[in-house]
Amino acid sequence: MAMGLTESTFGLEVIASDKVFFRGQAQAMNLPVIGGPWMILPHHEDLIAILVPGLMTIRQEDGTEMEAVVSSGMVEFVNNSGKIFVHSAENPADIDRVRAEEAKARAEERLRQKRSIQEYHLNEAALSRAMSRLKAASKYE
Template sequence: MSTNTFSLEILASDKQFFSGRATNIILPVPDGTVGILAHHENMIIAVVPGTVSFDTKEGEHRECVVSAGFAEVINNRVRVMTLTAERPEDIDIVRAREAEERAKEQLRQKMSLQEYHLSKASLARAMSRLSAASKLRDRN
């Protein structure tokens, strides 16, 4: 086991997205992004909707679009736990655009504070999915 890697697990509510060794990971957090390398100090941090990128021990660069959750860094192990995690190439752009429009419409209507926050979260997720899918399409 290489000393410049760490154990990485990315979990969504319905599946294990990734489990293996990684050399780095970049997470979307409330005030931007945070990068984690091997032997990072222990911490727990909130994760916001956006793109997680990481490099595997084999040198493969991987990305996934996540919803809100948190990451735990303990003893050279990183565990990311979110409601959803998906590969950019698996995103249905039409459905993501429809979800974005629904969320925007809900935000225009009067609602309770809880409904407002749910709509804001739905909009953030739809926008991060569209962004990741568009970047992938532009690369290909």
């Protein structure tokens, strides 16, 4: 379907390593990127960007908002169509808070230990993901 300049939506796919999290039309999306969140609206300029763990919000075609806690990944937005590739995407209401707290504690402990710089960055990413999951899940308690 050809997209006209007057249309107020764009095509969007959010693909996690284990599932297609979202496929459809969106009015807007807010993405966690280095330096802070980015809002993407219809007819945004073409881009490729790196995503960091955090909360992504999609305003769907009908105006309802969908949130997802995403891991690191990337977004490609070309010709009024977005594709997001992430390791994981979760609905905040589905997050097991106890498990997320345990993952946070493990990541904090690993960061306290003296390890290689690569392990430090991996543990820092794990901590960031756990904290994002906990923050999003707290809205649904």
